[in-house]
Amino acid sequence: xxxxxxxxxxxxxxxxxxxxxITSFSSGSLREVVLKARGAAILTAVDVEEITRxxxxxxxxxxxxxxxxxxxxxxxxxxxxxxxxxxxxxxxxA
Amino acid sequence: xxxxxxxxxxxxxxxxxxxxxITSFSSGSLREVVLKARGAAILTAVDVEEITRxxxxxxxxxxxxxxxxxxxxxxxxxxxxxxxxxxxxxxxxA
Numbered sequence: 001x002x003x004x005x006x007x008x009x010x011x012x013x014x015x016x017x018x019x020x021x022i023t024s025f026s027s028g029s030l031r032e033v034v035l036k037a038r039g040a041a042i043l044t045a046v047d048v049e050e051i052t053r054x055x056x057x058x059x060x061x062x063x064x065x066x067x068x069x070x071x072x073x074x075x076x077x078x079x080x081x082x083x084x085x086x087x088x089x090x091x092x093x094a
Numbered sequence: 095x096x097x098x099x100x101x102x103x104x105x106x107x108x109x110x111x112x113x114x115x116i117t118s119f120s121s122g123s124l125r126e127v128v129l130k131a132r133g134a135a136i137l138t139a140v141d142v143e144e145i146t147r148x149x150x151x152x153x154x155x156x157x158x159x160x161x162x163x164x165x166x167x168x169x170x171x172x173x174x175x176x177x178x179x180x181x182x183x184x185x186x187x188a
Binding site for chain 2: 039042043046049054065069087
């Protein structure tokens with residue numbers, strides 16, 4: 001069965017997410033890995049995809065990129081919720 | 095003739111790029127605006143697209159997103175060139 005793994009990109013070093021992608025695709029029947037990130041981690045997500053594709057998985061393809069907006073609860077001491085940009089990068093092997 | 099504008103996203107405030115997009119689409123025959131950014135400006139580019147779509151141009155569509163890598167010259171005092179992630183976001187009106 002074609003599987004899909006979701007990897008949430010946060011503030012760990014990019015290489016830890018690269019390894020997570022490599023591990024996911026090594027597990028056999030997996031067809032797709034989706035990277036999800038918001039705010040500053042969007043840059044990390046793009047870096048992770050590019051490092052993985054250019055250095056480790058040469059046949060990696062970006063199948064789809066979805067941009068969006070999420071509402072975040074107000075910071076402590078503030079009253080207004082904040083809008084934050086999001087990205088989803090769907091990856092597959094050719 | 096269907097035109098295409100390219101807007102390079104740098105470190106100005108996001109709203110100045112939002113205005114550039116609105117101005118481009120107001121100019122008549124234009125069919126597509128492409129946002130190009132690299133490095134930290136990738137986050138700005140996504141924010142700019144989301145602000146424009148959610149607040150100003152309701153029928154804005156993300157037609158295509160291309161991720162890539164560019165080689166930057168070494169910083170002063172360094173010898174190795176650096177790799178930097180890039181994004182191109184193609185926008186159109188539905």
